[in-house]
Amino acid sequence: xxxxxxxxxFILNLCAACKPSEQLFDASCEFQPLMEGEIFRLDQIPxxxxxxxxxxxxxxxxxxxxxxxxxxxxxxxxxxxxxxxFVAIGxxxxxxxxxxERQPARQxxxxxxxxxxxxxxxxxxxxxxxxxxxxxxxxxxxxESFVFRQDTEGWTLRRKFISAVTKENLEDALR
Numbered sequence: 786x787x788x789x790x791x792x793x794x795f796i797l798n799l800c801a802a803c804k805p806s807e808q809l810f811d812a813s814c815e816f817q818p819l820m821e822g823e824i825f826r827l828d829q830i831p832x833x834x835x836x837x838x839x840x841x842x843x844x845x846x847x848x849x850x851x852x853x854x855x856x857x858x859x860x861x862x863x864x865x866x867x868x869x870x871f872v873a874i875g876x877x878x879x880x881x882x883x884x885x886e887r888q889p890a891r892q893x894x895x896x897x898x899x900x901x902x903x904x905x906x907x908x909x910x911x912x913x914x915x916x917x918x919x920x921x922x923x924x925x926x927x928x929e930s931f932v933f934r935q936d937t938e939g940w941t942l943r944r945k946f947i948s949a950v951t952k953e954n955l956e957d958a959l960r
Contacts, residue, residue, distance in 0.1 A: 810931065811921040812940055816874050816912035819899050825872055825912050827933065827940055835935050836869040836959060840950075841914070843878045843927040844901035852928055852949035853905055859952045860909040869959070875901060876914045878927065888916050932958040 812828035830837055840856055842849040856873070863869045875898035877889055898913045914924075922931075930946040932955065944958040 809923050809942055809945065814918050814921045816872075816914055816918060819895060819902060819911050819913060822910070825874075825910070830870060830935070830940075833867050834870050837933045837935075837940070838869070838871045838930065838955060838958075839933075840871075840873045840930045841919070841922070841924050841927060842873060842875050842901075843880075844875065844897045845878050846927040848949040849928045850905075852951075853907075855950060855952045855955075857908060859955045862952070864908075872910045872912060873907065874912045874914050874918075876916075876919060876927075880914075880916045881919060881924070881926065883916075885916070891915060930955070 810827070813826060816825040818824065827837060827839075838859070840852075856871075860871045863871060875894075877894055877897050879889060880894065883889075894913050894915065898911065901907075902911050914922075926947065928946075928949060930950050931942060932944040932946075933940045934943050935941075946954060946958075
């Protein structure tokens with residue numbers, strides 16, 4: 786009986802280990818631009834781009850404000866690159882915590898992110914996200930930054946930062 790129980794535990798552990806790992810992002814998820822411009826989708830980034838850095842933020846988030854100088858320096862250092870693309874995707878803090886029936890209106894999200902962009906004169910492309918899009922990317926708080934590398938299999942998540950990043954953090958993730 787004891788051997789049978791051990792064998793069952795072994796088989797269950799083996800099956801659990803063989804399950805595909807959970808995907809931390811949805812490359813087909815579309816993010817709308819704040820104003821004019823094209824929709825952002827990770828799986829539609831054209832060649833020759835090999836690296837994409839995505840920063841998720843909320844206007845009323847202190848660590849998001851704290852990391853702005855580092856993000857701006859990183860963006861300015863790479864803005865002419867044809868192999869690296871940097872984008873920011875904003876939403877409101879309450880989007881992650883409110884139930885679906887109490888979510889802020891899309892226009893409230895746009896207004897909050899747009900005011901933040903203007904206030905801090907963000908030089909990089911900024912998109913906005915609803916709760917649905919944030920959940921598809923498994924964003925659980927702000928800020929979060931993702932660093933991707935394109936290879937033969939598509940986009941691979943190389944690093945995910947939870948909380949404020951530095952320019953050095955991002956540069957190291959590209960190595």
